[in-house]
Amino acid sequence: MSHFQSSYQRVARDSCFTRLDIRSKLFMICAVTAVALLWQNLAASGSLTLGIILVALWAGIDWHYIRSVLLLSTIFGVTLLFFHGFFPHVGIHQLAGRTTLTPLFTFPAHWRLLGGQSLYREGLLYGLSVLAKTLSVVLIIPVGIFTTELDNLIIGLVRAGLPYKIAFIFSSTLRFFPLLLTRIQTITEAQRLRGLALEKMGVVQKTHSYAKIAVPLILGVLLKSQMLELTLQARAFSGSSERTQLHDSRWGPGDYLLCACSTLFWGGALIAYFGWGIGKWRAKKREGE
Amino acid sequence: MTKPIAHFDNVSYLYPGAKVPALKNINLEIHQGEFLGLIGPTGAGKSTLCQTLNGSVPQFYGGRFFGQVIMAGLDTVEHPISELARHVGLVFEDPEMQLVAPSVENEIAFALENLRVPRAEIRARIPQVLAAVRLSGTEKRHPQELSGGQKQRLAIAAALAMRPALLVLDEPTSQLDPLGAAEVFATLRQLNRELGITILLTGHDAEELAAHADRIVLLAGGELVAQGTPQEIYSRVELLAAQQLRPPQVTRTFQLVRQRGVVIPQLPTRLAAGKRLLHALPTSCPTAKNEHVAAPDHLGPALLAIKNLTQRYANGTPALHNISLEIRAGEYVLLVGQNGAGKSTLVKHFLNLLTPTAGTVTVDGLDTRQLETSELAQRIGYVGQNPDDQLFTASVEDEVAFALQNLGYAEAEIERRVTVSLRQLGLVAQRTAHPLSLPRGDRARLVSAAMLAMEPEIIILDEPTTGQDYRGAKYILELSRELHQRGKTIIVITHHLYLMPEYAERVIVLGKGTILLDAPLRRAYHAKELLRRTYLTPPQAVLLAQELAPPAGGSAPLHVTPEEVAACFLPGGGR
Numbered sequence: 105m106s107h108f109q110s111s112y113q114r115v116a117r118d119s120c121f122t123r124l125d126i127r128s129k130l131f132m133i134c135a136v137t138a139v140a141l142l143w144q145n146l147a148a149s150g151s152l153t154l155g156i157i158l159v160a161l162w163a164g165i166d167w168h169y170i171r172s173v174l175l176l177s178t179i180f181g182v183t184l185l186f187f188h189g190f191f192p193h194v195g196i197h198q199l200a201g202r203t204t205l206t207p208l209f210t211f212p213a214h215w216r217l218l219g220g221q222s223l224y225r226e227g228l229l230y231g232l233s234v235l236a237k238t239l240s241v242v243l244i245i246p247v248g249i250f251t252t253e254l255d256n257l258i259i260g261l262v263r264a265g266l267p268y269k270i271a272f273i274f275s276s277t278l279r280f281f282p283l284l285l286t287r288i289q290t291i292t293e294a295q296r297l298r299g300l301a302l303e304k305m306g307v308v309q310k311t312h313s314y315a316k317i318a319v320p321l322i323l324g325v326l327l328k329s330q331m332l333e334l335t336l337q338a339r340a341f342s343g344s345s346e347r348t349q350l351h352d353s354r355w356g357p358g359d360y361l362l363c364a365c366s367t368l369f370w371g372g373a374l375i376a377y378f379g380w381g382i383g384k385w386r387a388k389k390r391e392g393e
Numbered sequence: 394m395t396k397p398i399a400h401f402d403n404v405s406y407l408y409p410g411a412k413v414p415a416l417k418n419i420n421l422e423i424h425q426g427e428f429l430g431l432i433g434p435t436g437a438g439k440s441t442l443c444q445t446l447n448g449s450v451p452q453f454y455g456g457r458f459f460g461q462v463i464m465a466g467l468d469t470v471e472h473p474i475s476e477l478a479r480h481v482g483l484v485f486e487d488p489e490m491q492l493v494a495p496s497v498e499n500e501i502a503f504a505l506e507n508l509r510v511p512r513a514e515i516r517a518r519i520p521q522v523l524a525a526v527r528l529s530g531t532e533k534r535h536p537q538e539l540s541g542g543q544k545q546r547l548a549i550a551a552a553l554a555m556r557p558a559l560l561v562l563d564e565p566t567s568q569l570d571p572l573g574a575a576e577v578f579a580t581l582r583q584l585n586r587e588l589g590i591t592i593l594l595t596g597h598d599a600e601e602l603a604a605h606a607d608r609i610v611l612l613a614g615g616e617l618v619a620q621g622t623p624q625e626i627y628s629r630v631e632l633l634a635a636q637q638l639r640p641p642q643v644t645r646t647f648q649l650v651r652q653r654g655v656v657i658p659q660l661p662t663r664l665a666a667g668k669r670l671l672h673a674l675p676t677s678c679p680t681a682k683n684e685h686v687a688a689p690d691h692l693g694p695a696l697l698a699i700k701n702l703t704q705r706y707a708n709g710t711p712a713l714h715n716i717s718l719e720i721r722a723g724e725y726v727l728l729v730g731q732n733g734a735g736k737s738t739l740v741k742h743f744l745n746l747l748t749p750t751a752g753t754v755t756v757d758g759l760d761t762r763q764l765e766t767s768e769l770a771q772r773i774g775y776v777g778q779n780p781d782d783q784l785f786t787a788s789v790e791d792e793v794a795f796a797l798q799n800l801g802y803a804e805a806e807i808e809r810r811v812t813v814s815l816r817q818l819g820l821v822a823q824r825t826a827h828p829l830s831l832p833r834g835d836r837a838r839l840v841s842a843a844m845l846a847m848e849p850e851i852i853i854l855d856e857p858t859t860g861q862d863y864r865g866a867k868y869i870l871e872l873s874r875e876l877h878q879r880g881k882t883i884i885v886i887t888h889h890l891y892l893m894p895e896y897a898e899r900v901i902v903l904g905k906g907t908i909l910l911d912a913p914l915r916r917a918y919h920a921k922e923l924l925r926r927t928y929l930t931p932p933q934a935v936l937l938a939q940e941l942a943p944p945a946g947g948s949a950p951l952h953v954t955p956e957e958v959a960a961c962f963l964p965g966g967g968r
Contacts, residue, residue, distance in 0.1 A: 114495075253495055253496075254494075254495040255494065255495050255496070255499050290782045291782070291785045293746065293766075294777075294782060294783040294784075294785060295785065295795075296765075296766040296767050296770065297744065297766065297770045297775050297777075297783075297844075298770060298795050298796035298799060298843060298844070298847070299767050299770050299771055299796045299799035299800050299847065300767055300795075300799050301765060301767040301768075301799070302767070303765055303767070304765075304767075316785075317785065319787065320784065320785035320786070320829075323829055324781060324829075327781070327829065328490065331485075331487070331490045332490060332493070333453075334444075334449060334453060334485075335485065335490060335491040335493065336493065337447075337449065337453060337474040337475065337478070338447055338449070338474070338478055338481075338482075338483040338552075339478060339493070339503055339504035339507060339551065339555075340474075340475045340476075340478035340479065340504050340507040340508050340555070341475065341503075341504075341507050342473070342475040342507065344507075346509065347506045347507055347509055348505070348506050348509050348510060348511060348512055348515065349506055349512065350498065350499060350502035350505075350506060350512060350515050350516070351499075
């Protein structure tokens, strides 16, 4: 099976999202991203992330994909929590509205490097909030992209004013990333067939082994790209936007509705934020302050 | 003769950096409505010649180009590829890499959209071309849901939709199973005969080209060596042999008959003609009762054992169903079946690349689930279908040394084994070259060299002859014979049945995930009806042998090679 073609993660089933134009879905992505970036409060950001996960599942995004994103984000999350928890920057102090933060625990003073260092509650909350924002942005994108046929994606992007060549490259890139992953798997399998015991290696050895894959990976992809370019030219592809289309973009009432809902959500979030402080960081008052 | 639609005038071409020209002084005309076959060994310049027709050579590759190619009245150097694409439909070898759209109808529409054909016209052409390639009703399907033969026919449909003056197909059947290849040839024949489409096809299918082409052009070393009707070219067996090519088996058979002193005015190149000639000549040969089909007696104990193996993919698709078999040490087994029959899936269980859904697989009594792939690889050498998926180092010698380093050999021993392995596969001269810079045939041999350096006791060759010319295929199979004679157990998967009688002893026929037949090679090759059920066709020598059945009744001799069939003809016969 052609990995180039098959591995674009188009959702397997129809939903209201699959019937919408990519332009309205892009508008939704922008609105949700703006709100995610606006909110600082962990409860609000976390609720938004949870809501997006539910919407993604409803839209037919594969749970395995979502789980992979969540697993990958744990590395990012641990890093965030470590730095913000132990080394809160001045912005966290400003958000908390005070110079001294709430220590949850402190390492014994005689420990090397971390001795005497405290883990702060506000730093942890801030780190979790940033993680939730990031997840919201990362997970809303597939709701728009993976629910769109590649052909409709290109048509929609061109209708949105993007040059055809750029839209085609964008859609090709979407198909190419999974190709890279498949190619890594293939090379790894070939190495195992030549006695490479990855399962017996330590982390450093494994990393070294994976690093060696980079060159054949890139070379292989370049060769495939060259073949693809040859094929495209043989099909009269020149990258010109002056071309006809078999299908037209499908902008309908649902798209108007989604745009209206996205605008309301974004506008409502702004008003609630500035009017009643919903989504703002809520500093916990300490006794005596 | 009809007017030429393409004209090569003294064309020579060198790829960038090349010292040897890929094409040398080519003078050729392609005529309206003809079916032209282009044959030649690997590296002859066939693909290069094809790509001059749409301007990819030299416009895409660069290099130095001499002479002139006029296609549909346009000079292919002066007009852009996108303009020439209106006149030349190009279909490549790999059906996977030339499908670019998310649905069948979009695939066909893609080129038309680029050519700014109005939407109504695109919609009108889609059903026309799908009907022409017998893919009607697949409009909304994803191209990857189609079989290999269907994908290649879709690529042909996409090219046809542009209504080109010439349809060029560069080895379009080399990666297809016999069913897929037959589908493609039937489609091309129909397009040529009924719609008058001019076709240029390159390939190694001597039997198919002899049956379908109007004219054959033989290319070697970039030069046009000979051209003529299939009868004229394929009957020149010595000329073909000098270029490491083979004639159809029927031609080879009657050439051998002629060498026995039988007068044959014209060697047949098509099976039907061969059968007619066979019945007109006196023959005498033993019947099946006298045929030796017993299992070889040199075999050791069971080395590979499969018991009640069932494999279902994650999506529930059944791949193998309740398979049981044993392969003994020292056997040479041929595994055949159409694409999707489960051949590769079956052998991947020996290496624990797949875990059985049910049942057990053992290697020398050890359950493969208890062993890592890297451990099994020391005993079982597996060469997969696509060499490019198995090359990952920066030089030919590094590629061979990779496994030896993993197995902990000393430097001196690694050096010795690398040299021996490269010599066995004829790759010593390319020792420092980058693996991906080698021609496909050499790349496939390099993977074999890397695997053989480990000196495994079991060797699995998965489609080793795909993409190889006759010489390359024989090279690999001769090596497999040598290894077999040294006591190795060999398993070969291939669709090229005509290559295997000299090598394999036992044939396992798979169909829809089950074993349809497990028999000595002679019996298996003559199980014509059963092979047909899995869309396999016996070699022409077998089909000729079956014509040798006594008219009064009785079985045909279980002959499988042209030499055996030719031996049945009485010397001094003929007209």
